[in-house]
Amino acid sequence: MNRLCGFLAGLLVVASAPLMAQEQQVWVNVLINGKAVMGFQPAAAPAGQSQRGICSEVTEAGARTSNGAPIRAFEFTGWKEGERYRVLMFAIVPAERSVASGPCSARTGFKRVEFEDLRVRSGEELTISKMKAAGVTPWVIRAGRKEVIAK
Secondary structure, eight states: OHHHHHHHHHHHHHHHHHHHHHHHOOEEEEEETTEEEEEEOOBSSOOGGGSOOEEEEOOOTTOBOTTSOBOOEEEEEEEEETTEEEEEEEEEEEOSSOOSSOTTSSOTTEEEEEEEEEEEETTOEEEOTHHHHTTSOOOEEEEESOOOOOO
8 A cells, every 4th residue: 555655646746747847937928018918938048139039019100219210029039047037129120121021020121129138037027118218108028927828
């Protein structure tokens, strides 16, 4: 009987390991108007500007960079740095020769311009206040569990 209980307890631990690991995974969620619209799992090591991230188009027509370029979308990528997560935010703006593809596609006709460099801890939420100066209602990033994406 003791062997059976030991076996069952061991089986329970092995079976629950993937669930516990999933609960411990940290996601960076992006919220627009209080609703999660996208999220990503930060990389374990620094990625820099070359890493592709998640992207969402801007619905506000007056969005512009500090040098006046029209912002069509924002892209986010990030990685773990010590106890925090570094999140790079890029404005997606038209390149010199624009084409009809969307700004979140393969970037034909668009380029990425670094917009903000943020640090967030798990369980923390940051409002991206710099967006207000760009003519966009500020979005929020929240690090923690993966959130249900609003449709």
